[in-house]
Amino acid sequence: MRSNSLLFVGALGVLVGCGSSQPNFGSLEANRRSLTVRSDVQLLELTNGMIVALAPDTRTNLVTVDMRYQVGAAQDPAGRSGLAHLAEHLTFQVPGDSAGTPLFDKLNGLALSFNAFTTHDVTHYTATALADRLDALLELEARRLETPCSAVAGPRFVRERDVVLEEEAQRKTTWTDVLGEIDRQVWGADHPYARGVGSREVAAATQAEACAFVDRYYVPTRAILVVSGNFDPAVMQPRIGRRFGPIARVSDAPGPSLPPALRLRGTKSEHYADVERPTALIYLDAPSWGSDDQPLHDAMISAVGSALLDLDRREAWVVDTAIGYVGAGHRRATLVMVEVSDPARLADVTRAVLAAGTGILVDDDDDGDADDDNDPDDQDIVHQLASLRGRLQTSTITAADRPIGRGALLADYLTFTSHRDFALHDMRGNDAITGNRLRAYAAERFRAERVHVATVIPSGRGGTGRAAVALAGPTYDLSPAQLPVDPAAAATPLKLPPIEVPVTIERLRLDNGLRILLYAAPGSPTFEARMVFPAGRVDERRGERGVAALATDLLWHDFDRQYPARTVALVNWALRLGTAIDTSVGEEFTIFGVRGLAMFGDWHLWRLAWLLHQGVYREGDLATARQDLREAGDRETSPSGVAFRERLWGRRHPYALPPPSAEDLAELTRGQLAAWRDARFGVDGATLIVAGGFDPAAMRRHLGELFSPLPRGRAAARAALPDPVPTPGPSWIGTRIPTADQVALYVSFAARSERQRDRAxxxxxxxxxxxxxxxxxxxxxxxxxxxxxxxxGVGGSTLDVYAALDPVRAPKAAAAALAAIRSLRDDPTGAAAAADFVRARRRLVGEALAASIDPADVADELEWVVRNGGDVSALGRQAEAYARLTLADVAAVARGDLDPARMVVSVDGRAEPAAAVLAELGATDVEWFDE
Known part of the structure; x- marks a missing residue:
């Protein structure tokens, strides 16, 4: 709905539209600027062939250890698709200490977070902890690498195999099988990418097979270790060498190799599936991850994506479009997806998509040169291209600079590229993009003889599901390992080390009432600004439901007004700088955000000020929104969902109402959107968060110049919501869904505790x-x-439990879930609860002690502060709130919030297992639904 194309390029003098004020640029200057990007990665190769990358970062008190193995689903044996994924799970069960405690349980007590994933090319493990735990994290990864898989106890293998099958069942959709069919057509039946990363074939896998896979591929020559965060590389380098270097695990498997390249030759395939709408999927070749052509290809995807959005708005038969990458890192394809309203229109999709791809950066006179600027049309193309390059550069630098996820990104460079320039390689590629190169590149790929077109036609049966996942026949009970603690510690507050808030926040207030929280991070290449308004969905009146979201999402720059030439030049300059604009609307707050490169932080800030001060609601955008709503239809809220909410909140409570329908939203007018903006987006009471690499004195001047003219305004006092009136319970709901592969268990309580006072x-x-x-x-x-x-929320809180369960084991599992809840309610101060409390409090204190001075992280923290009372002195003090708690504090909350009289339980699934679960739970007066 938004376009940066300047319809007013070259216009002079006359101002039309609502009001006559021009954009306020203050003292901003449109000039060339330089950016310093640090690249401080140290690489070494150990004597056993393992690659190590060290990326120190003193902006955080955390460390992250990423271990990458160059093995994935592409190495799955025939008939055992999913074995690599099973191996990923299995290695968490190897002993992590001399007592035999599994790695998973050691990490659960040590790390603030840990996870793993498997693709066709790699298996990746990551764990983040406070910096003083780095040696312990590395020790666990060394044990993962050196410990034979046979050390895993047999029952643990069976359990992990079953968990993998449940994961596959939980992620399966009606598209899963048909996409598998298409993959075999696109890649070729024998290509490793034609097999899924997960499948039910592993149900028959033995521990001997899984261990043979681990022992063959989890070897140092396939391992890449990345350590990032707050550490001294001079100290860690010899430690890593001493610990990992002697691990001499070897294998007869050949080293990592490239899978066959994708070859598309203008083929077609037709498929039938239980999907909602006819869909065409068009596959084109794509460069491997991190290759020289990736920046150009990314630019093509972005430009074609915009063209596809235009196609969606222009053609009524197009319902939805999307474009992106599929495949894995070594070999990728570009996938264009187009949903249509009528199967007869599938024949038109290929022509329309190829035209969109070959038509990017074409101006009205189509002189064949996308890089000249001889006339206004050419200038428009030049500005579109500059804006595209700016967005790509912002994305590249931001991803490379943020501490979060940096290890996985470096592992990708080390896995899929031969250069060692990391993000600098992509930055140079972004700068080298020209209009003519981009057009020629797209024209070469969007050719009928270089694509595969797959059409998917709805079967007419709706979702049909599939047979239930076959889990191991015998049941078993394994006790989750718990790290030993002293239960007596639950009675006293936890002692904390001295807490030093690592950032300085400057607080300003303009004459119009706007509060500003300013965080300067010298040397940072990134910039963030967020305007937080204390208005949201809860403030909507009857008859205007949905206005908060539309009034936020549709507010955009006034590009239709005519401006003088100097204004046009400055606006065009600003649109070339890669500013990303984001919005979000919650129950209580609305946020407008901008981000980009720090060297243009003042201009990113101007984009935000211009939008809020002189943004408009264009009739065309609102009309498009109405069309999108009509196409999406009004997906009726499920009757069981309505019943669940009514029992939890009371029939007349606002939270029991269904979300606004498409018809509700389609009735909203531009006048209502403007009225919402005028009433809710006043800056008196709002908070502007500014964080990044900038000069504080200059930024203070720009803030005053750009935001002082915004109207004061102050949102009206928020009306109180009624208290919840839950149906006396427990209440039981059953939903028979014949297509369900699993049994979904929902347990919710209408909480009595207070969300601010009792938050910790x-x-x-x-x-x-x-x-x-x-x-x-x-x-x-x-x-x-x-x-x-x-x-x-403002109107009350719920405590919710959810689990997707295997149908066979669902009765026992559901009973175990309710028993866990009941034990915390009935005995919240016993020895078991005390031990659980000590572990939970210690874990949350550790998470709260985590600190980062990265601008995006600080902006997140400041936004949290604004959402939770606005006291900046609370920044970095959440650990103290946890440390002060005792078991008695939590027990009081447990008794009130886990009251069975305020409990609603819903069980969804196929009729027989859903009924078996409710019977096992002793449910009475069950209200049944068929959906």
């Missing part, structure tokens, strides 16, 4: 509950995972 106690209780719910996965192997958490 709530989070500790949640952590304790999730710790006990581990038994569903680690003890029973019945689910990929169970979750618990509070949903807190």
């Amino acid at each position: 106690a709530r989070q500790v209780l949640t952590a304790m509950l999730e710790d006990r719910l581990r038994a569903l996965r680690e003890g029973l192997g019945a689910t990929y995972g169970a979750s618990a958490g509070y949903a807190a």
